[in-house]
Amino acid sequence: MTGVVGIGVDVTEVSRIAAAIEKRPRFVERIYTSAEAEYCRRMRTPWRRFATRFAGKEAVMKSLGLGARGVTWTDIEILGRGKPEVHLSGKVAERAQGLGVRRVEISLTHGEDMAIAVAVAVA
Numbered sequence: 001m002t003g004v005v006g007i008g009v010d011v012t013e014v015s016r017i018a019a020a021i022e023k024r025p026r027f028v029e030r031i032y033t034s035a036e037a038e039y040c041r042r043m044r045t046p047w048r049r050f051a052t053r054f055a056g057k058e059a060v061m062k063s064l065g066l067g068a069r070g071v072t073w074t075d076i077e078i079l080g081r082g083k084p085e086v087h088l089s090g091k092v093a094e095r096a097q098g099l100g101v102r103r104v105e106i107s108l109t110h111g112e113d114m115a116i117a118v119a120v121a122v123a
Contacts (some may be wrong), residue, residue, distance in 0.1 A: 005099050005121040008062025012055040012115045018047040031057070031073045039079070051115035052108045053078050059119035060086055060104055064095050084108055086119070096121065 020027045028037050031054060040049035056078045061071060075090035086104040088096050096104070100123040107118045 002102075003123050005101050005123050006063040006065055007121075008059035008064075008117075008119040010055040010058035010062065010117050012051045012058070012117075014048050014051040014110065014113045014115055017051040017054050017115075021047070021050060033074050033077045035079060036077060048110045048115065052110045052117065055115040055117035056084070056086075056106055056108050056119065059106065059117040060088075060092075060121075063104060063119040063121040064092065064099065064101065066092065066095060078106065078108070099123070 028050070032040070032050070036053055037050075040046045040053065043049045057073055057076045058068075060076050060078075061068060071092060072090055075088060075092040077087040077089070078084050079087065084106055086106050088104070099121065101121045103122050105120045105122060109116050
């Protein structure tokens, strides 16, 4: 049986993520996988990409009924352009499996200073 297990939405300010990265360089290591960070840094507007992936991770957590506490942010990896893919590992993958989630679909977008993500956990 397939169906929607949960939906998550998040809006993140690009300037807030840029400030966090500038203030705390370890922020990138704590939040993003090396593949995500490499992708973002290759772009002309890396702050927007970092913010968009941050919003995506928040939306994924919400779609699985998780809060940020106790979650390893790098257990959620968002890769690709156009139609990004969500890869789960660790406790986040265990939570998804426990809910019967087979995949998480995600849509990402950003403007000048806002990044928006919608995630749908599908059984």
